[in-house]
Amino acid sequence: MSDERRRFEAQVLPHLDAAYRFARWLSSAPGHADDVVQDAMLRAFRGFGAFRGADPRAWLFAIVRNCHSTALTQQRRRASDPLPGEDEGVDFVAPDAGPEVEALRRDDQRAIDRLLAALPEPYREVLVLRELEELDYRDIATVASIPIGTVMSRLARARAALRQEWQRTLKETA
Amino acid sequence: MTCAEALRVQAYFDAELAPDDAASIERHLPRCPGCRTLLAELEQTRATLKNVPQLRAPAALRANIFAALDVEEVAAAQAAPAKPTRGASIRTRPFWIGAFAGLGVSVLAAALFAFVMLPFAAGPTVDGLLTAHLQSLEPQRLVAVVSSEHHTVKPWFGGHADVSPTVADFSARGFTLVGGRADPLLGQRAAVTVYRHGKHVINVFAWSNKNTVLPEATTRNGYRLLFWRSADLAYCAVSDTTWNAMEELRGLIEAQIVAEQRVEISKGLDETE
Numbered sequence: 068m069s070d071e072r073r074r075f076e077a078q079v080l081p082h083l084d085a086a087y088r089f090a091r092w093l094s095s096a097p098g099h100a101d102d103v104v105q106d107a108m109l110r111a112f113r114g115f116g117a118f119r120g121a122d123p124r125a126w127l128f129a130i131v132r133n134c135h136s137t138a139l140t141q142q143r144r145r146a147s148d149p150l151p152g153e154d155e156g157v158d159f160v161a162p163d164a165g166p167e168v169e170a171l172r173r174d175d176q177r178a179i180d181r182l183l184a185a186l187p188e189p190y191r192e193v194l195v196l197r198e199l200e201e202l203d204y205r206d207i208a209t210v211a212s213i214p215i216g217t218v219m220s221r222l223a224r225a226r227a228a229l230r231q232e233w234q235r236t237l238k239e240t241a
Numbered sequence: 242m243t244c245a246e247a248l249r250v251q252a253y254f255d256a257e258l259a260p261d262d263a264a265s266i267e268r269h270l271p272r273c274p275g276c277r278t279l280l281a282e283l284e285q286t287r288a289t290l291k292n293v294p295q296l297r298a299p300a301a302l303r304a305n306i307f308a309a310l311d312v313e314e315v316a317a318a319q320a321a322p323a324k325p326t327r328g329a330s331i332r333t334r335p336f337w338i339g340a341f342a343g344l345g346v347s348v349l350a351a352a353l354f355a356f357v358m359l360p361f362a363a364g365p366t367v368d369g370l371l372t373a374h375l376q377s378l379e380p381q382r383l384v385a386v387v388s389s390e391h392h393t394v395k396p397w398f399g400g401h402a403d404v405s406p407t408v409a410d411f412s413a414r415g416f417t418l419v420g421g422r423a424d425p426l427l428g429q430r431a432a433v434t435v436y437r438h439g440k441h442v443i444n445v446f447a448w449s450n451k452n453t454v455l456p457e458a459t460t461r462n463g464y465r466l467l468f469w470r471s472a473d474l475a476y477c478a479v480s481d482t483t484w485n486a487m488e489e490l491r492g493l494i495e496a497q498i499v500a501e502q503r504v505e506i507s508k509g510l511d512e513t514e
Contacts, residue, residue, distance in 0.1 A: 068483065072314050083306070087298035101302050108306045112313055176292045183293065197255065198290045204257050219248050226251075230286050 075115050082124045083108070085200055086131050092195045093135045093188070103138055107131040125206035128196070132210055174240075182232045190225035193218055244275045254283045300375045307463020307481060366427065366477075371461050373424045374444050374479040377435070383442065384420030384435050394421040394434065402432035406447035406474055409497045411436070416443070416490050436490065441482035443490060450475035458484075467491060471498050 086107060090100035107130045120126050183191060192211055196202045207222075208215045244250075246269055252258050253266040270276055377383050386397040391408040398405045402423040410418035419435040424446065431448040455468040455475055467478045467487045476494070478487050 069314055069318070072310065075310075080306075083303065084295075084297045087302065088296045091296055101299070101305075104298065104302060105306055105309065109309050109313060112310055176294065179289060179292050180294075183290075194290075198287060199293060199295075204252070204255065219252065222255075223248060223251055226283060226286050229289075230282055233286075233289055 071116060072112075075112055078123045079108075079111055079115065079127055082127050085124060086127050089128055089195065089200065090131050090135060092183070092191060092199075093132065094139075099138065103131060103134045106138075107134040110134065122206060124200075125202060125209055128200075128202075128206075128210040129212075132192075178236050179233070182229055182236065185232070186225060186228060190221055190228065193221045194225040194229065197222055244273055244279075246273070246276055247279055250276045250279050251283060254280060297380075300378050304375065304462035304464065311460065311463055367456055367459060367461060367466060369426055370446055370466060370477050370479055371464060373426065373431075373433070373446070374464060377422070377424075377433070377444055378442065383422070385422035387420040389418045389420075391418065394418065397421055398423070398432045401430065403429045404432050404447055404449050404474055406432050406434065406445075406476070407494060407498045407501055408434050409494070411490070411493045414489070414493060415439070415486075416493065438480070438482050438486050438490070441480050441486070443478055443480040443482060443487065445490070445494065446477045446479070447474050449473065469495075471495055472502075 083104070087100060087104050090103045090107075094100060094103070107127065110133075111127055111130050114130075118126055183194070186194065189211075193207055196207045196210060202210065204215050204218050207218045211218070213221075246266065249258065249262065249266055250270075253263055258266065266276075270280065385401070386394055388394050389410050389412070391410060395405065395408045398408070398421060408418070408421065410416075412418070416436045416438050419437050419442075421435060422433050423430045424433050425431070426446065426448055427450075429448055431446050434445045434447070436443040436445065450470070455470060455477075456466070458465070458467045460466075464479055464481050465484060465487060467484075469476050469491055471494075476491075478490060480487060
């Protein structure tokens with residue numbers, strides 16, 4: 068095994084789960100996330116020699132996001148393929164099972180998943196990076212390639228929108 | 242009405258403010274009910290989002306990535322054997338050499354990838370062992386009996402597996418005994434001893450196999466499989482760790498088998514005297 072491979076396995080591969088989660092939140096179609104993450108890991112390995120940053124995780128996220136955008140563009144070029152993740156949020160939609168089947172906590176969790184998945188992508192992205200992956204503003208700005216001011220305003224809107232929807236869900240189920 | 246300080250309150254909540262700015266927000270909060278509500282709401286939203294499950298990358302994806310990295314590494318080594326870095330070689334040569342080299346790398350990579358990924362090269366044992374290994378990496382599947390004590394694991398095999406291989410903890414040498422389980426393999430219940438080496442899991446399968454030929458050591462989807470035979474049992478270690486580590490563990494297990502046989506023999510001698 069080469070030194071570069073060893074360094075890559077030590078510094079970048081530990082963030083595979085996080086990269087996979089981020090890809091899943093960018094697009095809820097599971098197969099899509101697998102392809103995107105595999106592509107991203109290979110690109111990261113090829114570019115690792117040139118990586119000088121302090122945080123390989125944010126760097127990897129940025130690559131995942133690029134691969135996701137590239138894959139989406141390619142899919143859009145293909146004639147009438149429906150976009151995965153936009154229409155078929157299959158995984159995060161609560162099933163029509165009887166009301167008493169699921170435990171309450173699990174219902175809560177599914178509701179949150181669904182609300183988060185329903186946020187427009189630019190908002191979902193910053194919220195996931197901040198709250199679930201705990202990146203700071205500067206890293207989020209790097210990953211999403213937007214100014215820090217935009218990170219702050221999107222984050223504020225995303226949080227407000229999610230809270231509003233969540234409270235509406237609570238009222239409906241109460 | 243949103244207060245003009247709202248974004249700074251959010252930044253305060255996210256621990257993004259310098260100490261001076263944070264202090265000024267702390268002075269502002271008692272005077273502004275709107276911002277106090279905002280801060281409470283931010284905390285509420287964060288608490289709600291704590292319920293979102295932490296997904297993990299599927300084992301198959303992980304295996305595919307390791308395989309792709311193996312291919313990439315070999316291809317890179319073949320394409321530029323004498324060059325210290327890929328970046329340097331691309332800059333110093335005319336672009337068309339790079340273009341042809343790139344083509345060569347792609348073809349080679351594709352060929353190697355097909356070779357690594359296609360199941361034609363190995364028999365059912367390699368497939369079965371790799372599947373068993375991947376399944377064991379799913380949550381809650383690794384061990385049926387958790388113990389770093391061989392006195393616990395060995396008797397458990399007696400009741401749950403068809404063979405009872407040598408079990409020992411080699412923590413002092415970097416191979417920690419995690420526990421054991423029994424996996425169906427070739428129509429029998431193979432005994433699986435699980436070790437941890439650094440961050441890597443090593444499954445050591447043992448099954449009864451007196452006569453058939455064991456496969457060569459092989460790499461599949463980024464996982465290495467090392468076969469050997471000892472006494473009347475066949476062994477296979479499966480892991481994503483290095484060959485060196487796997488050979489070392491095999492050596493430790495074999496030495497342990499020999500040591501136990503000596504004890505058996507001396508016991509037998511005592512009884513006959």
